[in-house]
Amino acid sequence: MPRLFKRVTIAGVGLIGGSLALAARAAGLIGEVVGLGRGEDNLCTAQQRGIVDRYSHDPLDAARDADLLLVAVPVGAIADVVRACASALRPGAVVSDVGSVKEVVLRDVEAQLPAGLSFVGAHPIAGIEESGAAHAAADLFRGSRCILTPGRRAGADAVAKVRALWEGVGMRVDQMDAARHDDVLACVSHLPHALAFSAVNALLDADATFADFAGPSFRDLTRVAASSTEMWCDIFLANAAHVDRAITTFVAALEQLRHAIVRGDAAQIKERLERAQAARRQWSAARP
Amino acid sequence: MPRLFKRVTIAGVGLIGGSLALAARAAGLIGEVVGLGRGEDNLCTAQQRGIVDRYSHDPLDAARDADLLLVAVPVGAIADVVRACASALRPGAVVSDVGSVKEVVLRDVEAQLPAGLSFVGAHPIAGIEESGAAHAAADLFRGSRCILTPGRRAGADAVAKVRALWEGVGMRVDQMDAARHDDVLACVSHLPHALAFSAVNALLDADATFADFAGPSFRDLTRVAASSTEMWCDIFLANAAHVDRAITTFVAALEQLRHAIVRGDAAQIKERLERAQAARRQWSAARP
Numbered sequence: 001m002p003r004l005f006k007r008v009t010i011a012g013v014g015l016i017g018g019s020l021a022l023a024a025r026a027a028g029l030i031g032e033v034v035g036l037g038r039g040e041d042n043l044c045t046a047q048q049r050g051i052v053d054r055y056s057h058d059p060l061d062a063a064r065d066a067d068l069l070l071v072a073v074p075v076g077a078i079a080d081v082v083r084a085c086a087s088a089l090r091p092g093a094v095v096s097d098v099g100s101v102k103e104v105v106l107r108d109v110e111a112q113l114p115a116g117l118s119f120v121g122a123h124p125i126a127g128i129e130e131s132g133a134a135h136a137a138a139d140l141f142r143g144s145r146c147i148l149t150p151g152r153r154a155g156a157d158a159v160a161k162v163r164a165l166w167e168g169v170g171m172r173v174d175q176m177d178a179a180r181h182d183d184v185l186a187c188v189s190h191l192p193h194a195l196a197f198s199a200v201n202a203l204l205d206a207d208a209t210f211a212d213f214a215g216p217s218f219r220d221l222t223r224v225a226a227s228s229t230e231m232w233c234d235i236f237l238a239n240a241a242h243v244d245r246a247i248t249t250f251v252a253a254l255e256q257l258r259h260a261i262v263r264g265d266a267a268q269i270k271e272r273l274e275r276a277q278a279a280r281r282q283w284s285a286a287r288p
Numbered sequence: 289m290p291r292l293f294k295r296v297t298i299a300g301v302g303l304i305g306g307s308l309a310l311a312a313r314a315a316g317l318i319g320e321v322v323g324l325g326r327g328e329d330n331l332c333t334a335q336q337r338g339i340v341d342r343y344s345h346d347p348l349d350a351a352r353d354a355d356l357l358l359v360a361v362p363v364g365a366i367a368d369v370v371r372a373c374a375s376a377l378r379p380g381a382v383v384s385d386v387g388s389v390k391e392v393v394l395r396d397v398e399a400q401l402p403a404g405l406s407f408v409g410a411h412p413i414a415g416i417e418e419s420g421a422a423h424a425a426a427d428l429f430r431g432s433r434c435i436l437t438p439g440r441r442a443g444a445d446a447v448a449k450v451r452a453l454w455e456g457v458g459m460r461v462d463q464m465d466a467a468r469h470d471d472v473l474a475c476v477s478h479l480p481h482a483l484a485f486s487a488v489n490a491l492l493d494a495d496a497t498f499a500d501f502a503g504p505s506f507r508d509l510t511r512v513a514a515s516s517t518e519m520w521c522d523i524f525l526a527n528a529a530h531v532d533r534a535i536t537t538f539v540a541a542l543e544q545l546r547h548a549i550v551r552g553d554a555a556q557i558k559e560r561l562e563r564a565q566a567a568r569r570q571w572s573a574a575r576p
Contacts, residue, residue, distance in 0.1 A: 125501060125503050126503070127504075144503065145500075145501055145503075147501070174501075183495075183498075184495075184498045184501050185501070187490070187491055187494045187495070187498045188491065188498050188499070188501050188502040188503070188505075188506050189502075189503065189505050189506065191487070192505040192506050192509040192510075193505060194542065194545055194546075194549075195483055195487060195509060195542070196505075196509060196564075196568075197545065197560065197561050197564040198538060198541040198542040198544075198545055198560075198564070199479070199480065199483060199541075200563075200564035200565075200567050200568050201541040201544075201545075201560060201563060201564050202475070202479070202534070202537045202538040202542075203475055203476065203567075204563065204564075204567055205537050205540070205541055206475045206534065206537050207471075207472075207475070208567070210471075210472045210475045210476050211476070211567070211571050212433075213413060213433055213435070213462075213473070213476050214476040214477075214571065215413050215414070215432065215433075215476070215477065216415075217476075217477050217480040217481060217484075217511075217512045218476050218480050219572075219575075220508040220509070220511045220512070221480040221483060221484060221508070221509055221511075221512070222480075222564075222568050223505075223508045223509075224505045224508070224509070225564045225565060225568040226565055226568045226569050226572060227565070229558055229561035229562050229565050230558075232561055233554055233557045233558050233561060236545075236549045236557055237552060237554060237557065240549050240550060240552065243546075243549055244546060244549065244550050246490070246494065247542065247546045249490045249493050249494050250486060250487060250490040251539060251542070252490075252493070253486040253487075253489040253490040253493055254482065254483070254486040254490075254535065254539070256489075257482055257485065257486055257489075257524075258482075258532060258535045261482075261524045261525065261528050261531055261532065262528060262532050264525060264528065266521055266525060269521045269524055269525065270517055270518075270521050272485065272486075272489060273485050273517035273520055273521060274517050275488075275489060275492065276484075276485040276486070276488035276489050276492075276510075276513045277485070277488075277513060277514055277515070277517050279488050279491075279492055279496070279499070280484075280488050280510050280513040280514045281514050283499050283502065284507075284514060287507075
């Protein structure tokens, strides 16, 4: 595989940024890697693990002459990081991110991106509950999906290189517009997180002592309620309209089931459960 | 451990009934075991695996002279099985079940239980997605909780023996009245199932093709939507009032989060997420 980028600046050397650096270096896709961040301990760990060659706390220093700026910080901070780095990048450089929400980010980044730079948003749908460079792993992305949401001013060459980067670390890459991405993710990821957080809150509202009797169904339903609250607050705010719509769709489905239960309508309950069961089993069977 | 029951009839030799027979026999808690059921293949498997000594399709034959009738059939069928077996049981015998809903079952069973028999409801909170005697395992219950909901006419000796049975197969046993059991289980188990089924239905309502992009958060949230629809229809109907109330509590919690998101109220979102995260992490830390 030919080298795609000579010098990469990774802003936010956490689980995702760190894992991409490890995987892309192992595949020979990128050359020098410079880390940009605030946490000294985390950046030091990243350097010790060979994730970055060097690091800096200064955006202009870290981004100097890079031909790829990969912004792997919380969604609400992406545009600010791009603004702080842009003038130091090599002419024609590619700017990308790994955020879970794309439309707001695209709008904010493109509004202030200097001419000659291409913004190609990306969302690698992978992750674990741990965070930080210490947990980065070269195989984190293998077999999972990545969605690209290129900006309107992104060059075809820039899009192709970002696609090759994520494909090169083992992902299946799709491309769609940012609004559709945000609609899809609101349903398959942001809604599940909203439900998990709310299910725990509902149990506390009902009677916290009930938790003593909670078993595997509660455990799995609420697993992601242990996730980073800062990151999820950020995602919910950045994708508010789509999350609102996904919640509406969900509440309607739940109320249909509730009304069938309250009416004692066994046929209608069975119809609802069988539809869900069939789809869930099919979904599961299609996955390794 | 002294033998608790000389002859046990297990009505419904599935995962739970079969596992109890294996575990209780291994611990020397019970003597002869007779299976009662409809499915010839399943009963044959149970006999081959040493779960039952013999089996019958005839209630009076299967229950003859038993000092424990353990009814491990769907909630809606328990009272009918007790009615069909009661006259053949040994005088003073104990009748128990393993249903996930207790109040309706207790009312229906006690309404027609012959004098001299004790009904001691039990709910071993354990299980896997598989069902049938083929998947029964002696260690299924170890370390999990069991709730006893004895009838008002149950003798103290009968309650003590049923408690000793479940403790003897490794469960931590609590006792409470049936209405409280149903309230607790609505919150920690029946609601999670209603949410899982409804989350899959909501995804189908939004756009079935979105499922291609669903990852681990969707997978875990909806795992139990692959469960038996017959059993869950039965549970929702038998515990309708408590499930209705649990859904109301949940929807209120979800709407609080939704309104904070729509208002863009970061402080309120964080407060909701942090409350849930702390409780979920604490719950998780308290478990092996």
